[in-house]
Amino acid sequence: MNKPPVASLSGTNLEFARSHNRRVVMEAIRLHGRLTRADIARLTALTPQTISNIASELQKLGFLNALTPERGTRGQPATPFVINPDGAYSIGLQIDQNMMVAVVVDLSGRIRGRCTLAVDHPTPAQALPLVRDVVETLRKSSDADWSRVLGLGLAVPGPFDVEGLSAVGPTALPGWQDLSIAQQIGDAIGLPVIMENDATAAAIGERLHGVARTFRSFTYLFIGTGLGAGMFHDGHLYKGSGHNAGEIGHMIVVPDGRQCPCGNRGCLERYVSLQAAYEALEIGDLAHATPQMLLDPSPAARARLDGWLDEAAQRLRQAVNILESMLDAEAVVIGGFLPSSVLALLIERLEPLHTSVAARRNRQTPRVIAGLAGHDTAALGAAALPIFDELNPNLGVLLKADAHG
Ligand SMILES: [Zn+2]
The missing domain is CATH 1.10.10.10 (Winged helix-like DNA-binding domain superfamily/Winged helix DNA-binding domain)
Structure with a gap:
């Protein structure tokens, strides 16, 4: 008909x-x-x-x-x-300081192929041939019908096009802060490319496949090498005027606190990030540190991890208070590259949370929830970008009340 x-x-x-x-x-x-x-x-x-x-x-x-x-x-x-899971596919690619993670997912969000590559602070020019290889490897190794691939979502650390913050310090990835890179990569691989910062990509992943499926408004904290946030407001992604909303890593939480490469002191990510955890564990070779090193069972390492968790929780509790007060979202979801057991310990230590507008009597969910953990998080979120672009409506119209209001 x-x-x-x-x-x-x-x-x-x-x-x-x-x-x-x-x-x-x-x-x-x-x-x-x-x-x-x-x-x-x-x-x-x-x-x-x-x-x-x-x-x-x-x-x-x-x-x-x-x-x-x-x-x-x-x-x-x-x-x-x-x-129909096989109706369409999408590639997610996450590039950070040490690793390139690529996944191909189907329309239902299931991972159908995966490929990782160790890298060392690659510039876009260095990454271009590697991206081509990774996509080719996925094409050969997955059972996905390549003619139905919608595009590639690319997640890289932000912020974009900002003076001073973008290219400094160990949590930055220099050269990736120009949004036109998406076009260059797209030309190289022959697919549409959508680029987002890693925190926003991971927030979309949580919205489509993770714990935030039923939330219309939530704040997502992404603990990567640095720290960033992604925000959904009323079913819409809130990106800010320059794609940098949620770049809270350099929000000052300790006046006159630890020196940050950005020039400020006491930035949040100097306390809450993989980089901060590595430093607390006194890992010497930071360029080759991995999240698994936080699981070192030796008594000395455990004591240092404990010390880091105590301090990180204290700073994070303050950040949660600020985010709850400003955004009044349904929940704060925390995810990223921390091993899930370490993330659970960190969230446990946030209690008791500061009193805020989130302490509502009629809450259905906890104020802070653990999201997807592990190294696929941002890649999975990035893979959601082309699908999200294709499928996501203004969710408001899903509800009659909103459609009529
Ligand atoms: Zn800073």
Whole structure:
């Protein structure tokens, strides 16, 4: 039942509305797992005719599968729709100071191929041939239909285009702060490339696949070599005027505190970051330090880790207080490259949290939640970028109340 072309309406607006409604339907099914047309109508306020058209279209595109019809309590048997994992794929690439992690995921978010490469503070020019190799390795080793790859999401440490903060210190990755790099990489690999800072990419990953699936507003703290935050407000990513919202690593939490390479003293990431943990553990060769070194079971190393956790928790507690007070989000999610056991210890030590507006009586979830941990986090989030771009609607329209308000 395809709708005939409507020549009398403006093509641009009509196409915009169509693609928007397509995203709304995909997002509803993605969030709920399986939905009939009637379920979708109930959730989205779209008309049954519109939903029928979109569902057929998405089925033809291969994004949706129709299951065997179910007999309901009354009326015709209803066909449930589910996401077709093989409908599309996406590549996520995370580049940091020491490592390149690439994954290919399917439309359901499952990892279908993975490739890692040790690097040493690569410039974009040095990374370009490596990226080409990594993508080629993924293509050969995964079972994904490469003609259905939507694009590549690239996650790198921010901030972008800022004087003074971008290219200094061990938590920076010089040369990557120019957003036009995405175009160069795209030309090299022949796929669209979307670039984001690693914290924002990981926040999207949590929103699509992780603990933040049901949150409309949440703050995400990404503990990488440095520290950054990603923010969702009312279903939308909040990026800031220069793509740098959430660059809280250089927020001063200890006046006259530890010297930071940025020139300030007492920046948050001098206390809460892998770099700070490595320094506390007195790891000599910082260029080759890995998160697994934090799991060193020797008594001396454990005592140092303990000392770091105590101090980091104290500073992080203050940051959580600021973020809760400013953003009034549903929760603060903390993830990144810390080993999950270490992340759990850090979150445990945040208690008791400072009193803030987040201490609501009717809370359904804890104020601070552990997100995905481990080195795939940002790559998985980056892989979500092309899919997110393709599928994510203004989530507000998923709720009738909002659509009418
Ligand atoms: Zn600083």
